Amino acid sequence: MGTGCGSSGIWLLRGMRPDAILTTVDVDPEYQEMARAAFRRAGFPANRARLIQGRAMDVLPRLTDGAYDMVFVDAAKEEYPRFLTEALRLLRVGGIVVFNNGLEAAPVPDGPLSVPGAQRSVREVGRLIREDESLVPLLLPVGEGLLAAIREEAS
Ligand SMILES: C[S@@+](CC[C@H](N)C(=O)[O-])C[C@H]1O[C@@H](n2cnc3c(N)ncnc32)[C@H](O)[C@@H]1O
Incomplete structure (x- = not known):
């Protein structure tokens, strides 16, 4: 949580199994878009990352x-x-x-x-x-x- 510009997400994706999915949360929609583009540029298909916009304490209770x-x-x-x-x-x-x-x-x-x-x-x-x-x-x-x-x- 705290997607930011996506650099930590890219490192996480690089260490994950090829079928694993990154769920990433940020309150700021601009950061989410920036990260989405960064994941794409780093070569990860869109289905490897689920980007959720919102305050972490609103989003986390809804996750499994x-x-x-x-x-x-x-x-x-x-x-x-x-x-x-x-x-x-x-x-x-x-x-x-x-x-x-x-x-x-x-x-x-x-x-x-x-x-x-x-x-x-x-x-x-x-x-x-x-x-x-x-x-x-x-x-x-x-x-x-x-x-x-x-x-x-x-x-
Ligand atoms: C230090 S940056 C994260 C940097 C990120 N890990 C990266 O590699 O680019 C912190 C991020 O947390 C987000 N943020 C701050 N408070 C938040 C909250 N309560 N819920 C969700 N995101 C939040 C900010 O919008 C910001 O993008």
Whole structure:
């Protein structure tokens, strides 16, 4: 979620089985059109990607439970904890949820400096993942950091 101009979608499509379908959500119709064109230019037929326009929290509840191998989140950091709940519902057992900007999830102690809301939210999702025993956590120090969790069993 957070299709943007489609670059993460292209990387995901390149790693997916040839019969697998990418579902990608963005609130901005211009980004969805830009991504659609980028997927086409990258050589993917239109039926490999389902682009849904709308706010993630309006769209995700309408998607099928346990039907997804991977959920990649790169939108609206303030909503990361709610996206985690939705992602865990959407993932099959053994599936993985990945949050961009994961390095902001480091559990640094609270100090006198105020932490912006978006960063607080990423830290909160880090805490939720660490404390959920049904998840295997993973933090990759690439780019802005990828915080991931494998769903080992039903939460
Ligand atoms: C950082 S960009 C994503 C970049 C994208 N992963 C790429 O590779 O180009 C964030 C995107 O999330 C979208 N977005 C922000 N809030 C959203 C929300 N609540 N629901 C759906 N999309 C949202 C924005 O329109 C923007 O395109």
